[in-house]
Structures are given as C-alpha cells and as structure tokens.
Amino acid sequence: MDIKVLYEDNHLIAVYKPAGVLIQKGEGPGHDDNTLYWQVKQFIKKRDSKPGDVFLGVLHRLDRTVAGIVLFAKTSKGAARLSEQFRERTIRKFYHAVVVGVPEPKEATLEHFLSKDENAKKAIVGAGEGDLSVLHYITVKSNDKNALLKIELETGRFHQIRVQLSTIGHPIVGDTKYGAPEALSDRSIMLAATELNFKTATTDENIKISIEIPTEWDLLFS
Secondary structure: OOOOEEEEOOOEEEEEEOOOOOOOOOOOOOOOOOOHHHHHHHHHHHHOOOOOOOOOEEOOOOOOOOEEEEEEEOOHHHHHHHHHHHHHOOOEEEEEEEEEOOOOOOEEEEEEEEEEEOOOOEEEEEOOOOEEEEEEEEEEEEOOOEEEEEEEEOOOOOOHHHHHHHHOOOOEOOOHHHOOOOOOOOOOOOEEEEEEEEEOOOOOOEEEEEOOOOHHHHHHHO
C-alpha cells in the first residue's frame, strides 16, 4: 500500500485512506498487514530508520467502505491532546457524499437518536432511545437522480451519516446496507472524509487538511 501523507508534525500524521482498507483490526491475536494502522507504522519505521517498535495512536476511524482523511498520533502526548479535542468536539469534521435522489430542503440539520445493533452491525434509529446524533448538510449540486452533499458532523456515532441520510429517504450511493438499490463494483460507497480542522498537540496552531472528492463521482453529474 502506498502511503499518501497529507500532513505531518512531530506528534501527528494524517494520511489518505482508500475505500476498502480497514483502519485497524478488531479484537483477536496477531495483526493484519493490510490495515492502514500497520502500513503507516511500517512506513514511518522504514522512512525514519527506527530500530524498534513505532508508536502510533488511533484517534478516530472511518468505515472500511469510506475513503478520506485519517489522523494518527505519533507520540503519547499527541494521542492525549488530540483525543481530548475529539471528546470535546472542538475538531471540525467534514464529509462529502453522493446520495440517491435530491433532499428537500437543500440545506438542513438532522437530529436522530441512534443505537447499535451488534448482531446486524447496523445503526438503528429510535424514538428517543439511544444517543442523540446531529449532522448538518448542504447540497453542492444535483441532477434528476443524485445529489452531492457536504456534511459536517456535530457528533460521531457509529454509521451516523449513513443511517441518518437513509432515514430521510436518501441513502448514499452504493450503500446497500442502508437502502441503496445497488452496490458499486468495488463495494465502496460514495462517502469520503474530505476536511479536518484541529489544533496541533503543542502549539495550538489551527490546522486545516482538505482533499478533493473522488474524480469518479463527477461521472454521475456529467
């Protein structure tokens, strides 16, 4: 796996995660050489000629089917400071998604109570039960079949964007788990983490990392 570094300082490293790549293996023995976590560790070890193990802290996650920006900590100080920012929700996280149909209104805030079905590995919308989940979306462009949305997460729940957009009748293209009519050939979904705003671990400098949406999405609007 080629590692594309988007930002790096003494405490943090942000890289691009392609769709289809798992960030970190779950519980169980051993490791998975194909995970982003392991590949970034090996990238740093080789590049910096480190003789021992490389520290790498997982600060947040993206679903396997989702592409975009992933931020890791290279030091324990970086892990502590940035984990606090994630907990306090001072980090701003933006995504883009292509959905089935065109939402009305074109811009809105969605609030749902979500819980997790462990057996089905799905998020479930409940009537006042579960964790309050909030996101904001704005329609960037659309045609008669699809719309490109820019989304800001206020909370960070399991499968939040996927289930909330599906609940209002506009599942993400390719996301058959949440109601899209068909899967994409590579089993990805048209959701990408495209912007991250945070403060550095030691200087409190404001950092903004952003990427373009996948070029293949434009084919739906040409």
